[in-house]
Structures are given as structure tokens and as C-alpha cells.
Amino acid sequence: MVKSVKLTGEGNSKVGVGENSSNISVFSTDKIFVSPDELKKWAEKNGRENGVVIVTERTKKNAKGEVNKIFLMCDRGGVYKSTAKVKRSGTIKTDCPFQLVGKYHDGYGGWMLQVSRDAHNHELAQHMEGHSYAMRLTGEQKITIFQGESHIEVLFRHLDDKGYTHDFCKNPSTNAMEDLFFMHPTSYNMFRSFPHVLIIDTTYNTNVYKLPFVQIVGVTSTYKTITIALSFIAKEKEDNFRWVLTRLKKMLHECMMPRVILTYRDLALINACNVVFPDAAKLLCRWHISQNIKKHCKQSFAKGNNWEFFEELWSSVVFSPTPAAYEYSHKRLRDGLTRKHKRVFEYVNTNWLVKYKEMFVSA
Ligand SMILES: [Zn+2]
Structure with missing residues (x-):
């Protein structure tokens, strides 16, 4: 933890290294960085964990015009000359003396960090401690931390900090991010x-961007479900699903490929599964099917009138243990849904049984 040093004197110039010399700074490191960028990233990360925005x-450049020194400071460092600027950035400048210097060392062939002034003249942001700092911030601090960073950068930083494996793909013409994949x-x-x-499901309207959100869930040996990976996709097209599944496949060895993939009825998703995991059995989730049928057909049954009877007929079709039993149950369903329920039979038969029975019927 960096100690916050309150100044008693009038000018900030009085604060020097001496004030904090008994404590080893959290920014002290023997690390050799390959670039000033890497050095800055390390300092920023360390700062975030300790309440300092770097x-x-x-x-500074050498005679050849190459950068050989970088001065880093606290975002409270410096003073604003005009009040307009204060309003725009939302950060209150206190002329904080904290300073780090990154220098290129020929001998090491890399960059080293030196703590030149490890003292602040303001309280440090306690909220930034720990990992979920970004989620717990209030308005003013958000502006401070997100200063100069886009939402996407903040998101990636958060994923990095938590050790997520992540990947994204961009639209080649607009350069905008389209699909994002991440795994804890x-x-x-x-x-x-x-x-x-694997169980693959997509939900909508769960995020402000209205993007389809793909959830990939696994099942343990004790039949518990576990979240494996999550992905936002721009469109529910086969290409997008294929990209997501390929990211997933990359994380497994050849001998560990999924044997069963349970999905909902979406041709683009089913096709993508067939391409990326050709050897896995593709099944449709019966629960999704029954929800779909309920949505489309329940209203055509008068209240308390035969809906339960239909459900019973339907489940005997779905759970048919043999092809012969399936034929029998299928006939019972057709015969049971006569007159005004004929359309219900047509709906379940054309939409589900004809095309997909192999993917969800037991037999
Ligand atoms: Zn400071």
C-alpha cells in the first residue's frame, strides 16, 4: 500500500524522496522492460492496485532523437491554468509530487523503473484496491480512471487483470469490434x-448493446452445470458462431473434443457446430423445444382443455425408446390432435419432428 503523505508546508517542492525513505515503494522493481510502453503498463497496473492513476x-530524447527516458506521474500532478479544463476532465489537480522515471539502460538492453518521488499530497482512491475496482467506482473516479481510455480498453484491462483468456474480431472495413470471446x-x-x-445457448436483451450473448456451459461428472465461455456476437450468423466455436476448440487437445453438443434450434449454430466439431453428436435441448411449442400452441387449447393431454402425447413421442415405439406414439399424437388441433399437429410435425427428430427423440 502506498502511503498518502499530507503536506504541511506551502509549496509542494518540499516533498522529496526522504519523506518516504523508510518504506520500500510498491513501485520498486528490478524488472527490465523491453519498451517504455511495457514499463508504463506495469506501473499503471501497479497503480490501480494501490489507488494511484499513473x-x-x-x-526525453537522446541526441539521435530516440526516446530514452519517460517521466510518469500521478494524475493529480500538475496544475490547471484555466478552470474550463478542470470541468472537462473531471480530475482535480493538486500538483501532486509523485513521480516515476523510466530510463533506457544500454548495459541491460532494456528499460528500468526508478521511483523518484513516492509521495502524494491527497488521499489515495481506496476504491481502487482489489480486483473489481472498476465496477465499484463512483462517477468522479470513473472519469479519472477512464480518462484517455475507451470502454473497450477498460473492458480488456479488466479481463487481463482477472486472468481471462479472451479474443475478439473486428469488422475489416469499419475496424469496429464485432465478436468478443472470453473464458475465466x-x-x-x-x-x-x-x-x-457442451450446452450452447444464446440470450438477447441482456446488455445495453443489444448483442446476442452466447453462453457455453459444461456438465460435470456429478451433473452440475458450469459456465465455460461467454461471447458477444454481432450477428447470429454461421460465421460468427463458427468463430466462437473455433476459439473454444483452440483451447482443447485433439483427444479432448466434445462428444455431445446440446443446442437450441438455430440452423446457423447447428451448421457451425457441424463444421467445427464434426464428430460430436448434436442434440437439441428438449426444454427449449417444449418452451417453443408452448409459446406457439398453448393458446389454441381452451383453458383446462386437453393441454395436459397434448403434453402427455408429446412426451411419449419424445421419449420413445425404439423406432417402432416412435411410430406408435407419432400416430397417437396425430390421431389425438383432430379437428381444431390439427394445426398444432402440423406445427410440431413440420417444425420439429420431420427435420429434427434425430436430434431430440430418445430412440
Ligand atoms: Zn498523487
Whole structure:
């Protein structure tokens, strides 16, 4: 934890290294960085964990015009000359003396970080401690931390900090991010232990961007479901699903491929599964099917009138143990749905049984 040093004098110039010399700074490191960028990223990350927002103060060039020194400071460093600027950025400048210097060392062939002034003249943001700092921030601090960073950068930083495996793809013409895939390290371990059954589902309207949200769930040996990976996709097209499934496949060895994939009825998704995991059995989720049928057909049954009877006929079709039993139950369903329920039979038969029975009927 960086100690916050309150100044008693009038000018900030009085604060020097001496004030904090008894404590080893959290920014002290023997690390050799390959670039000033890497050095800055390390300092920023370390800053976030300790309540300091690190920004670049200036850089210095050598005689050849190459950058060989970078000065980093606290975002409270410096003073604003005009009040307009204060309003725009939302950060209150207190002329904070904190300073880090990154220098290129020929001898090491890399960059080293030196703590030149490890003292602040303001309270440090306690909220930034821990990992979920970005989620718990209030308005003013958000502006401070997100200064100069887009939402996407903040998101990626958060995913990095938590150790997620992530990937994204961009639209080649607009350069905008289209699909995003991410997997938590714990999920990765679970996935490698239980790669055999996957359940893929997509939800809508769960996010402000109205993007389809793909959830890939696994099943453990004790039949518990576990989240494996999550993905936002721009469109529910085969290409987008294929991209997501390929990311997933990359994380497994050849001998660990899924054997069963349970999906809902979406041709684009089913086709993508067939391409990426050709050897896995593709099944449709019966629960999704029954929800779909309920949505389309229940209103045609008068209240308390035969809906339960239909459900019973339907489940005997779905759970037919043999092809012969299926034929028998299928005939019972057709015969049971006469007159005004004929359309119900047509709906379930054409939409589900004719095309997809192999994917959800037991037999
Ligand atoms: Zn400061």
C-alpha cells in the first residue's frame, strides 16, 4: 500500500524522496522492460492496485532523437491554468509530487523503473484496491480512471487483470469490434476436466448493446452445470458462431473434443457446430423445444382443455425408446390432435419432428 503523505508546508517542492525513505515503494522493481510502453503498463497496473492513476508526464530524447527516458506521474500532478479544463476532465489537480522515471539502460538492453518521488499530497482512491475496482467506482473516479481510455480498453484491462483468456474480431472495413470471446481461468480448468458435453445457448436483451450473448456451459461428472465461455456476437450468423466455436476448440487437445453438443434450434449454430466439431453428436435441448411449442400452441387449447393431454402425447413421442415405439406414439399424437388441433399437429410435425427428430427423440 502506498502511503498518502499530507503536506504541511506551502509549496509542494518540499516533498522529496526522504519523506518516504523508510518504506520500500510498491513501485520498486528490478524488472527490465523491453519498451517504455511495457514499463508504463506495469506501473499503471501497479497503480490501480494501490489507488494511484499513473499518467505520462513527459518523455526525453537522446541526441539521435530516440526516446530514452519517460517521466510518469500521478494524475493529480500538475496544475490547471484555466478552470474550463478542470470541468472537462473531471480530475482535480493538486500538483501532486509523485513521480516515476523510466530510463533506457544500454548495459541491460532494456528499460528500468526508478521511483523518484513516492509521495502524494491527497488521499489515495481506496476504491481502487482489489480486483473489481472498476465496477465499484463512483462517477468522479470513473472519469479519472477512464480518462484517455475507451470502454473497450477498460473492458480488456479488466479481463487481463482477472486472468481471462479472451479474443475478439473486428469488422475489416469499419475496424469496429464485432465478436468478443472470453473464458475465466477457473472455467478453463473445468473445461479441460469435463470437455465431453457442451450446452450452447444464446440470450438477447441482456446488455445495453443489444448483442446476442452466447453462453457455453459444461456438465460435470456429478451433473452440475458450469459456465465455460461467454461471447458477444454481432450477428447470429454461421460465421460468427463458427468463430466462437473455433476459439473454444483452440483451447482443447485433439483427444479432448466434445462428444455431445446440446443446442437450441438455430440452423446457423447447428451448421457451425457441424463444421467445427464434426464428430460430436448434436442434440437439441428438449426444454427449449417444449418452451417453443408452448409459446406457439398453448393458446389454441381452451383453458383446462386437453393441454395436459397434448403434453402427455408429446412426451411419449419424445421419449420413445425404439423406432417402432416412435411410430406408435407419432400416430397417437396425430390421431389425438383432430379437428381444431390439427394445426398444432402440423406445427410440431413440420417444425420439429420431420427435420429434427434425430436430434431430440430418445430412440
Ligand atoms: Zn498523487
